[in-house]
Amino acid sequence: MHVDVVVVGAGPAGSVAAYRLAASGAQVALLERATFPRDKVCGDGISARALEILARMGLADWSQQFRAPTVLRLVFPNGQVLEGRAPKGDITCYGRVIPRLELDAALAQAAVHAGARLLEGTRVQAVEIAERNGVVVRARSTTVTASLLLLADGSHAPVTRSLGLVTSPPDLIAARQYVRGDAASPEEMEIHFNLDILPGYSWIFPVASGRANVGTGTFAWRVQRHAVDLRKAMQRFLESQTANGRRLARAVPESDARGHPIRSTFGKGRTHASRVLVAGDAAGLVSPLSGEGVAAAMQSGELAARHILTALENGAFPSPALTAYSRELRRRYAADWRAARFLQRALFAPQLLNHVYTRLQRDANLALLFGRVILGYQSPRLLLHPRVLLRFLL
Ligand SMILES: Cc1cc2nc3c(=O)[nH]c(=O)nc-3n(C[C@H](O)[C@H](O)[C@H](O)COP(=O)(O)OP(=O)(O)OC[C@H]3O[C@@H](n4cnc5c(N)ncnc54)[C@H](O)[C@@H]3O)c2cc1C
Structure with a gap:
């Protein structure tokens, strides 16, 4: 041909x-x-x-x-939770x-x-x-x-x-699993900055009522040097949800977790x-x-x-x-x-992320910007603008 x-x-x-x-x-x-x-x-x-x-x-x-989730929940290393709601006029700002x-x-x-x-x-x-x-x-x-x-x-x-x-070679690696029995509203998506996989994170993205895509990703070098076992990290993340009676407390995996390089x-x-x-x-x-x-x-x-x-x-x-x-x-x-x-190296340290939480909690617009950058809606350069940096520092 x-x-x-x-x-x-x-x-x-x-x-x-x-x-x-x-x-x-x-x-x-x-x-x-x-x-x-x-x-x-x-x-x-x-x-x-x-x-x-x-x-x-x-x-x-x-x-x-x-689904177009309208609530983004960020869970910081110290367990603090920040919730950002999509503005009424921009309900797909967290995508679908x-x-x-x-x-x-x-x-x-x-x-x-x-x-x-x-x-x-x-x-x-x-x-x-x-x-x-x-x-x-x-x-x-x-x-x-x-x-x-x-x-x-x-x-x-x-x-x-x-x-x-x-x-x-690819520099990141992540694994995901579909589960049934997600007790949260299908409008809510979550990103967890877990201590044991930083600089990486776990996520719960609602696919439909009661069904969710759950995953964990981090640097390939951390996995290769056995600093992180991705499957175990996934397992721990799911168990942490169950133990605290959170949204996945009754969730049942539909299949095994599957990994893929990024x-x-x-x-x-x-x-x-x-x-x-x-x-x-x-x-x-x-x-x-x-x-x-x-x-x-x-x-x-x-x-x-x-x-x-x-x-x-x-x-x-x-x-x-x-x-x-x-x-x-x-x-x-x-x-x-x-x-x-730069942000990944500078920001994804537990202490700094916890500090970021205290700032975002007091500044709803900053929190929205942070969420939009994390989800790829806006450029990460916006977080490094001097005016924005000042809002993080002061
Ligand atoms: C666990 C995980 C979670 C992720 N989550 C997200 C997310 O939530 N949102 C997001 O935006 N991105 C996410 N990503 C990244 C996203 O999956 C990729 O960026 C996206 O798939 C890239 O698209 P692509 O077309 O470049 O490659 P791919 O989607 O990988 O497509 C490549 C295609 O090439 C084909 N192919 C390969 N070799 C050959 C060959 N020799 N001959 C013929 N065909 C071949 C493959 O079969 C495949 O269909 C995630 C990645 C991982 C691993």
Whole structure:
């Protein structure tokens, strides 16, 4: 098969890119090793920035069937609890909780409706890039040739790694589990800054009445050096909820906890090469502060599509449009990622977090900003603005 663009990976990054490309008239093949509907280990917290892209894809009505939590509860290391309510005029500021089983199938379907050819059950095994002739992508069942290749193969990034565009391992790891028997209102989401996994956190995101996505994430190095056993940390978190008769006191796991690496390494790898672009987790575009990556995956998919369309229009390869993609990624994300890394190191210490609690408790607007940054709705740089820092200090 020959197409203009071959996209590897039909997660949010790949499917959004394939949708945009196909909707603009490009011939696109979207290669995915799994078969939809397929699960992806995730907290399912789909931020307001991601909802905006769903709306641009005509999926706004579809997304409204899923919960938009209006209460964010932050539990600090000393056990103090802070509750933030979404403003009346902005009830999706904490996003929606959309199981990835459903989100990713809907995105891939949107790409197909726009005209992309989705090849499921197709694991890409080898890629050859010939600067003059184009790209050859081989899977066991098929070979696809194209002018350009977009890699959206997630945090494991097997194909991106095989081309040497990413060399560092994923830097975060998280596990999640679905449970039934959540006694809280489905409007309430929780983030717990647990002492034993800092700088990381646990979450309870309500999927539907009585059903919740529960998870825990921290640095990969802490897990690798056995400083944290993620499964045990998850277990302890669930038990702490049960012991205190909290919302999960009667919760029953639907399945085992599943872990997955997260790549927040943006800036360490390359996001383009001759005839190739990289998007989403493969490009390290997960927030180092929150582990939120769906919105950036979708945004980078849209951005990649835009630059690929320019390159196709110009028809000359290697194309300056591919370099421009990397430049624009840096412009959009580099400062945010630096701020997020700084905040993660500086803030996620128990004493400091407890101090933050005392400030947020007295300043509702600051608390709302903090919650919005943690959930990826607003830039982490806002927390480092001198006026905001003063409000934390004074
Ligand atoms: C436990 C956990 C909780 C998280 N919680 C949240 C959250 O609440 N909110 C949030 O925004 N983000 C969250 N994230 C991050 C989020 O899951 C990712 O940022 C997001 O999935 C990135 O999308 P993507 O399209 O880049 O990659 P993926 O969604 O990983 O998609 C990559 C796709 O590529 C396919 N693929 C890989 N290799 C090949 C190959 N060789 N051939 C063909 N196909 C291939 C895979 O099968 C997969 O479908 C969480 C991550 C974890 C691990």
